[in-house]
Amino acid sequence: MHSWTFRLNAIFTFTVSVLGALSALNILTVYFLDPRPIATIDNVKLQRLPGSGPNRPNAEARVMFDMKADLRPLFNWNTKLVFVYITAEYVTKLNTINQIVIWDYIVEDVQNAVFTVGRHQTMLLPRHHNEYPLIDQGRGIRSAAQPVNLTFNWCVMPIVGIIARYKEQLAQFPFPDSFEKLPAPGTHL
Amino acid sequence: QFSLKHTFATIKKMPGLHCDMEGQKTCEFLYQAIILSLAALGFSAGYFLESFRVTVYAVFIGVGFASIICVPDWGVFRGKEPLVWVPEGSTERPKRSKGPG
Numbered sequence: 362m363h364s365w366t367f368r369l370n371a372i373f374t375f376t377v378s379v380l381g382a383l384s385a386l387n388i389l390t391v392y393f394l395d396p397r398p399i400a401t402i403d404n405v406k407l408q409r410l411p412g413s414g415p416n417r418p419n420a421e422a423r424v425m426f427d428m429k430a431d432l433r434p435l436f437n438w439n440t441k442l443v444f445v446y447i448t449a450e451y452v453t454k455l456n457t458i459n460q461i462v463i464w465d466y467i468v469e470d471v472q473n474a475v476f477t478v479g480r481h482q483t484m485l486l487p488r489h490h491n492e493y494p495l496i497d498q499g500r501g502i503r504s505a506a507q508p509v510n511l512t513f514n515w516c517v518m519p520i521v522g523i524i525a526r527y528k529e530q531l532a533q534f535p536f537p538d539s540f541e542k543l544p545a546p547g548t549h550l
Numbered sequence: 551q552f553s554l555k556h557t558f559a560t561i562k563k564m565p566g567l568h569c570d571m572e573g574q575k576t577c578e579f580l581y582q583a584i585i586l587s588l589a590a591l592g593f594s595a596g597y598f599l600e601s602f603r604v605t606v607y608a609v610f611i612g613v614g615f616a617s618i619i620c621v622p623d624w625g626v627f628r629g630k631e632p633l634v635w636v637p638e639g640s641t642e643r644p645k646r647s648k649g650p651g
Contacts, residue, residue, distance in 0.1 A: 368621050438600045
């Protein structure tokens with residue numbers, strides 16, 4: 362402590378230790394909560410992709426659905442953002458596990474944590490929202506024995522701590538067994 | 551001429567920059583107390599306001615405050631008599647007459 366540089370260095374290292382201790386305490390206050398969001402999906406409809414045809418090697422479709430989600434329980438003072446995504450999961454002869462992400466969304470604020478997608482949607486989702494087509498490897502999804510499951514996954518990214526990922530299966534739908542049975546884009550569903 | 555020895559000699563003669571002796575313990579206690587109390591305050595404030603940003607900002611305010619008080623040599627920490635340096639070029643160890651050196 363005999364010179365100003367020494368004191369500056371001492372204060373700096375002390376601050377880093379204090380911030381580390383505060384972060385550990387932060388995790389401690391949050392670790393034992395087990396929040397779950399509330400979400401429902403229904404009214405799943407399929408549609409052809411523009412530009413696809415019956416001779417394509419992969420089965421493709423666009424999946425549309427109504428979803429209501431309430432992510433408010435996930436937000437505490439250690440949450441930086443929540444990443445939610447919906448996967449379509451099914452079993453084919455070619456692959457035992459298929460998981461295809463068809464929709465994802467990043468929620469950064471607790472104000473945007475309650476939202477609706479689909480028929481009852483009142484406003485556009487604020488930012489970072491994506492939809493992807495369901496593209497199979499081959500056409501095995503058409504003759505899949507079980508219907509396709511829609512799973513709601515959420516991923517909580519904390520300010521301090523481990524990223525945690527959870528999922529919950531919410532809906533099911535069968536995939537039609539031929540290309541012609543998918544409605545064309547633009548038809549009224 | 552510009553040698554390291556010359557630089558140190560000049561710095562030692564400057565009144566405001568070199569070390570302080572008796573106040574070092576006070577200084578260390580002060581900055582720790584300031585930062586820790588603001589950290590505790592910031593932690594409770596952040597917990598109730600549900601924002602870790604508040605906690606970190608409180609710690610930063612504490613660091614700024616502690617730096618202003620403790621880093622520059624205000625003379626408050628020094629004792630009444632100036633330090634007695636060993637004369638330049640001398641190689642003998644002086645007898646210790648005061649506290650920790």
